[in-house]
Amino acid sequence: MIRTWRLDDARQTLALSSTDGRMPQVIYWGPPLPEGENLDDVAEACQIDVTGGMLDENPDLSLCPEAARSFPGQPGLIVRDADGTPLLPKFTLRDVQTDDGSLTVICEDTANRLTYTAEIALDPETHVIALTARLNSDRPLHLHWLAAPVLPAPQTADEMIDVAGRWCGEFQLNRTPWSPGIRYRENRTGRTGHEHFPGLIVPCRGAINASGQAYAFHYGWSGGHRMIAEELPDGRRQIQFGHAARMETAPATEFATAPLYAVYSSDGLNGCAVSFQRHLRDRIVTWTKPGTPRPVHYNCWEAVYFDHDVPKLKDIASRAASLGAERFVLDDGWFGQRDDDTSSLSDWEVDPRKYPEGLGPLIDHVHAEGMSFGIWFEPEMINPDSNLYRAHPDWALGAEDQILGRQQKALNMALPEVRDFLYDRIAALLHAHPIDYIKWDHNRVLPMPDATQTRGSYALLDRLRADFPQVEIESCASGGGRIDFGILSRTQRVWLSDSNDALERLLMQHNAALFLPAAVTGSHVGPRTCHTSGRMLDIEFRAWVAAQRHMGFEMDPRELDAREEAVLRDVTSWWKDNRDWMYAADNLRLDAADPAVIAEQQLATDGSRFVVFAGKARTSTQIAPRPLTLTRLDPQARYRITLRNRGSAKALSRGKLALKERSLDLTGTALMHQGLTLPWSFPESIWVLEGQRL
Known part of the structure; x- marks a missing residue:
């Protein structure tokens, strides 16, 4: 039967x-x-x-x-x-x-x-x-x-x-x-x-x-x-x-x-x-403030690392705000005796040496500049050189002689007393200050797999989310080490990678779009010389790659020259003007005929507009660009196509392409089958096309 x-x-x-x-x-x-x-x-x-x-x-x-x-x-x-x-x-x-x-x-x-x-x-x-x-x-x-x-x-x-x-x-x-x-x-x-x-x-x-x-x-x-x-x-x-x-x-x-x-x-x-x-x-995802725009981040990590100095941080915050940042995130180094990564994890109290008046003066300054304030934690971890470890070595997960990771062990999140301790320390800071964002890090693997560890971490996050529903949380684990739909049912953002190298990010973001929307994917404009790859990249390429996702900055703004400031303000302003529709846009990977091109199309849910980012990752094998075809357009509709950054064409782009001078009106059929030939470009650059349905 x-x-x-x-x-x-x-x-x-x-x-x-x-x-x-x-x-x-x-x-x-x-x-x-x-x-x-x-x-x-x-x-x-x-x-x-x-x-x-x-x-x-x-x-x-x-x-x-x-x-x-x-x-x-x-x-x-x-x-x-x-x-x-x-x-x-x-x-x-x-x-x-x-x-x-x-x-x-x-x-x-x-x-x-x-x-x-x-x-x-x-x-x-x-x-x-x-x-x-x-x-x-x-x-x-x-x-x-x-x-x-x-x-x-x-x-x-x-x-x-x-x-x-x-x-x-x-x-x-x-x-x-x-x-x-x-x-x-x-x-x-x-x-x-x-x-x-x-x-x-x-x-x-x-x-x-x-x-x-x-x-x-x-x-x-x-x-x-x-x-x-x-x-x-x-x-x-x-x-x-x-x-x-x-x-x-x-x-x-x-x-x-x-x-x-x-x-x-x-x-x-x-x-x-x-x-x-x-x-x-x-x-x-449970959004903390549904319907409000995603704010432009500034994270101070690659500007100061552990060298926290309140006057310098205030200056950096002011410069970030002038560039368009709307949220200032204070990263690792604000607590305990945290002068490097060897000590103080789990001692979640403000370092009086660095902040003699507490965090209040910095937070007040950030708010005066029109930005909200976020802060870094790594709750599930503990340094052996910490007050908590000296008091409770039994709270650490795994063997006493285990191999350390980043000079730290993991706390045993299955223990209710561990979760209560962490909740009390985090909640005390959230009660004391107007903090609307936590960057929640997890910088080492566990000494052994144990499902109760994950359930304990979930329980702590759930408790904090219930009691502080307006605080947004980002999942970070040495970058992208904890990204999945389970953690994202408790958080609102992921840090895709510790690499702020825009060339590396271009491919990572392209592949991650198979599973992740732009709204949850943090992407920051890194420093002129990337701290993790040593590669030097132009500000325009760095800025437009960050604008493909939830945009932010993570560099020392004091290093920027006048041109770099102007480009960053321009791209940030563009992102703010478009973020509302891009929040719900479908992120579509394009099948570029040129393997050197990594391209995507973000299409509004009603089909009324789109933006195409066509990044060139390396030198093409052929001398002239191949046409780029688009996708999911109405075949009968007409679209006005504008090259947003047409002024970036280099001297070697010598042809009289119309896109370098004006907009083009094309049907969806033409765009999806014949496509568009973009101007010639150097590697490590990007073209940005805007499309508007007529």
Whole structure:
């Protein structure tokens, strides 16, 4: 007997079936099926034949593949009884509860006294499917592995794209061919990680940014994850995501995954990207002041580091305000005896040597300049050279002789007394001063993976957010080491990378847009000579790359000459004039014909306007620029195209291109198929095109 269920929106259908009371499996995920489609026949049509060397029946690729049913691949659950005995669950379907746009699948294993619950919800506006799994038992068990509900991968995909990286080099894309066996990635560092962003894209054959079918996945958890993309011997493919294995160190009667967010697109990789961008911005992030413009940041870190001097900081704040900054962020070095990174983490009290009158005079000055005030914390960490460590060495996580990271250990966030201490110190400062922003850092990996650490950090953040709902929080972890939808349900901004090198940022931002909207992605204009790469870049390139995201400055404004000040004021003014519509814009990656060009198009939700940023990362192989085609425009509409920074054309750009003199009026068809040829440019420069629908 076959039972079937389906979830639908305007873009897709997800259909499941259960045969003879077994755990359901996904039988279809793709473009919308007609309302009258016979799902029993769909289930029959996806069955595969049996031949020599195979079992007499193919085991189901169910929501939680079961080893006890002879499943030939990686199981969705590995669990042991309290005495260490391995269990081999075999579930039968108990109930499927349907609601508007959601399914709750409940299965049970009476012999092992287990209940498995899968919740699947389809958002009809963002087209994102959220899937979670839960395991319940009548006695404590040891969990090795629990996958979120398992989905099939398409047969027409030749490769998969996942995300790697490093400090100052986040969001690097890997392309791996499908082949028999598994692509296995596991992050056991205890945080999301620069190295293992929990995302995967599976493009079908021929898919590019702007066209084709693609599937994408993101696991919304900040404590380390495991990803399995497996091709079985029979050719079927499965995608599994969950917490890193053995993250649950204590036996329990209930275990649950974080949400797995899954997307199907018939509109290329951009379709996946837009769904994730909208879902994160509109469904997951809790905005502190909805409807208010995103303020231009100034962060003092690369101007002063630990050398805090109130008169100098006041001067820097005044200069930043004159350039257009609207929020001043006081970074590391304001507390304890913090003259370098070797001491005082966890001693969250203002350093009287540097601030003899407290923070009040600096905050008052910042407010007088028309800016709000933010401050840096690294709550989950502790230096052995700190008052707290001397009083409570037992509060540190891990062995006493562990390898330090940035001269620090992690606090054990599973301990309520640790969370209470941190809450009291942070809350005292927030009560004492008008602070509307926290840069929340996390500068080392954990000594071992432990899910209770992540849950403890979440609990502290949740408590602070509940009591100080107007304080915005940025997630920073040596740059982009903790970026995921789990942390972003508690924060409003991420620091994509500690690199303020605009050339490196250009590619990182381009790739991160597959998952992140511009509204949450901090990007700052760095110093003339980048502190992490040593590269010298022109102010115009630095400023326009920062203007692609949530804009800010992070340099010593005292180094700027008159031209640099003028350019920075101009670009900042442009960003302020456009930030309201850009906040909700879809960030679309363009398929540039020239591999040296990294280009994107930010398109207003109503289609009335757009801006294109076309950055040149290196020297082109051909002598003249290739045309750049745009995307998602109305083919019949006419658009007025203006080159915003036409005055930047260099002497070697000798042709009489109309864009260097005036605007052009072109149809969407022309822009999407023939495209635009931009003026010649040097590497490490950028063109900015504005489009207005007529």
